[in-house]
Amino acid sequence: MTASPESPIACVLGALSPAERERRESLAEQLRKAITGVTELADGFALRLRDDDSTWRDTAELITLERRCCPFLGFQLVAEREQAAFSLQLTGRPGVKEFLRDEFELGDEARSAFGP
Secondary structure, three states, rough: OOOOOOOOOOOOOHHOEEEEEEEEHHHHHHHHEEEEEEEEEEOOOEEEEEEHHHHHHHHHHHHHHHHHEEEEEEEEEOOHHHOOEEEEEEEEOOOOHHOOOOOOOOOHHHHOOOOO
């Protein structure tokens, strides 16, 4: 059995319709405002998010869109017990961490994600 080829580490521009791209931008802006911390992982980043139902729901919707335009990324939405907080982990193969750092301005001194 042969392994399927990996997609390039680049956004698939045609994966989302104009309306979906607009919705993705709106969700990304909401996520930006909900970030309370950024932790660097061996293969990506974990974004600690404000704990409320709308942030959880919006993050899940954002993941749904991002998976289509960035198939090389891995996503994990983690809810801690006792409703302490939750986080979004963005991970991938070698090269993905650098993509995330450049594309979403992650890393240095736990800066906020998904743009300035």
